[in-house]
Amino acid sequence: MVLFDVGFLGGSFILAGILFWQRGSKSGLSSFSIFNKQLSLGGKIALAVLLVGFIATRFHIINEVNGKGNFEVSETEEHEQADYEKKYGYLKSYVHPKYKMVELKFDFYPDERKAVYIAEITFSNNYSSDTLYLNWSDFIDVQKLSIAGKEVSPIFQDDDLKISAYLISNNLDSVLIVTVQAQKQYIGFTQGGEDPQPDLMFKGSFGSIKDFLPTIGYDYDRELKENRKRADYGLPKLTSRMASLDDSIALSQDAFSPDADWVTGKIEISTIENQTVIAPGNFVKSWSEKGRTYSIFEIVKPQPFNWYLGSADYKSAIAESQGVKIEILHDPKHAFNVEIYKEAARKAIEFIIVNFGSFPSQQIRIYEIPYYQDPFYSFPNAIAISEKEGWYAKIDALQERAYIYQTLSSQIIKQWVQSNISIANVQGADMLKVALPEAIALSFVHKELGKEALEIMLKKKNDKYAKDKNNEANQEPSLLYADSADYLEQYKGAVVMYEVIKEIGTDNFCKHLIDWNKKYERSRTFKNFIDYLRPKLKIETYDKFTKR
Template sequence: MYHLDQPLQPGDSLRLDFDLLYRTKGFKNGNANIDIVQNGTFFTNQYFPGIGYSEQYELSSDDKRKDNGLKPKERMRAQNDPAGVRQNVFGDDADQIRFAMTISTTPDQTAIAPGYLQKEWLKTGPDGKKRRYFSYQMDSPIADFYSIVSARYLVKKEVYTGKAGNPISLEIYYHPGHPHNLDRMMRGMKASLAYYQANYGAFQHRQLRIMEFPRYRSYAQSFANTIPFGEDMGFVADIDDKQDIDMPFFVTAHETAHQWWGHQVTEANVRGSAMLSESLAEYSALMVMKHQYPQERMQEFLRYELDYYLRGRQSETKKEQPLSQCEGQQYIHYNKGAHVLYALQDQIGEDKLNQALRAYRDRWNVARVAQTGIYPTAADLTSELQAVTPDSLRGLLDDWVNAITLYELKTDKVTVTPVGKQYDVQVTVSAEKVRADSLGNETKRPINEWIWIGVYAPKAKGSDSEKLLYYQRHHITKPKQFIIVRVNQKPDRAGIDPMNLLIDRHPKDNIKAIEMP
């Protein structure tokens, strides 16, 4: 720990020189360093010195804190904490930074950092061996959050020019032998840029790059104009388009969305912060998928989000929080957040919800924050959502965002009666709604909502594709309700909330096969 002789004044600067060495010695029996490797190094600025005290290294488990004579600790600051709203989620070392970096690596590798390549050259390094040098510089300030990647790469390049007219260089750096899903990922970048620029505003860079890293780690992460992307998150996935979720495309869409949610708008480091980055990025990816897939296929994506949320809340060790107060709980900010926002756009309209997101981005982008020093919280996003939500639906917004609301929807019986060349489908459904507190205690709430009823055609022989013959909202106000609809083709199954738009604890019983009289 070093202290300055004289405090650094606003607008002043100080040069910091440091040496950092990491050397692998032998093999560890687990927990080995997987950041710095022979081929596929990927690490972030967390390796570099920071300013001040970092709370992230404190004990977080209540049990371990008790064993060490410490009081329980909240996972995050309160949403209105005056210090928290002045600190962004990337830390309190800096707000935005001017970025330039020179990296050297072995001659057969390509090293990549955020920014634009200014120069590349070969030179003898300090150890007397040839090194390959790369110099990068960003043309505008970025978050104090950046990565360094180095590997033996091949590269796929294309130029995207969308309706906005600004050409964007797209590049995918990949391991030789892993070309299988490059087209999916390239399509993912193009589709994402098209949707996000049309709905959220212009992309802030001239280039977007994806770089593969080894599957020692299974995730992808978005930095300014660069996306390190795990090998098994997309590059080696074996996708069957008839059956599988296209994860390379979906993950690409999610990480591209972070160029807006996280980088154009950076949130305060308080409760609910991940709703503003991860929930919005996951929702944005779902919307890109919505415009690529038939309506019936979207149920697979929504069911994926729902299942992960339900499993996550079962394994919660401290306390579940509402979406707007989430505390780094992935099952909430990724899965529930995307699910809730997708359901909300289904209620109020896609254009209305995107209008709110555009207003949020315009009001809280990093250039505006630089003038005030105050970062946005989930309350600021919720305020924009309220502004576009009709009075009749604001109760749902509160239920889904500011509370833990669960549904129990079930189709009890489905029968069919032929009527000439048409068919009357009689559906008996059960519906229940509860609110839960952070410890799981539940209180029943009245059900008074317009919920989708769906009727499916039989699947074609040898096909797994679904076809909805009927899909309309019905006003559900009772625990038990009887509904009759008419379709033009003999149906196979029917039920309530067939797309799994609501947080239903047992979604498998929503659809039931026809019982012939």
């Protein structure tokens, strides 16, 4: 539509220029007469049509942007983030109910960029909270909300910042049942830039469960994390983007989803007949009915609540490793590297079983997702990899093969980490969530592809760190207190963690990781992991974690 708008305006300027341009020295108002003969009657009619078209498209764009409210400029979003923290920062000091089990019925309508869903949510309420605070994503229409089977209305609602509060009538119950009936839809233009609204697309939908269900209590993702921007809005400077190691509330939170325990659940999800759904958990069955495809997935063993849902046109490829079924779902046009994905996945699962004793599930699905997403996601029984991360790359050179091996294996190793290590939501969390599986994957690359492949990947990580650290908006912390910077844990953290693996040996490192995990049943932090390993490390190796 914007191209039409520009086209109409540009065409109008060209024809108007021809109409009013005069040869010779004629001047005055007569040179601007519409009766000038430089433009034919047909040209003048075309000029009128173009002007009307420009005005019509301009009104349409204004209605789409302002009337339907489908756009938000970054400055507005930053202002809302600052306002949210100022108004609701006090909620950080409260203990809130947490997700415990979710039964979800979810229907995608890609042609309308719409989802309709009902969720029955079981919350743990171990601290007898009397108020349930819900933070919603944009464009969600909550049609009905019930607590313990009774429809309720909010006692407080902030429509601008999309937070509401509900009174819990019997707050002494340790379990709270909430049912949400809602829909989400994007109407009008597709937003581009940093937020293309990827959770509901015509083709290739993919989004977090929190794009549809509420965040409980205080939404940490809505804080401004850059100190320069915080200063602009009168917010105090952050000493860290994550809670300190002695924060008792943060220590009780899960790093993957602070408002949830590890959850179980069941998902019945549908989409149009020519698309395939993306969902977490064990695939149970699927069927077609009235032009739609339905599937059921189950999460039987408690897992972090980092679920993702999606719908896209896929072709499936099947493989198997040590009794684990591998399904690769890719764009039908991107079948080039499916075989190397199969190969790398098979070997990565074998590597995990050898070093950790077992793989956490009997099936795993690997999805290709559109390029406008983050590069990688790992969630129960599933991995999602952006189309630009190797699906159609040329793999003749070792560099490309090493990259696919390292990136895919790190996501598969995350399956084991997420299923076995409960990580506290404090400084250093991403060293366990991100750097640890990345480092183990480097060891896997060395084993399978050799020293040259390992050196390629180490150089790539060192180069990325050297480049990206220059964009750090805050002061870079030491690895021991890493605070979820986009570049720190994935690059520098992974390289230093690999040095530990190399120093101790892969077999011994994995055994120590298992033993440490058994010793610390809750509130596991990266600091207590490194302290556990410290007697086995050289002083100079340990110092790399403590010094900036």
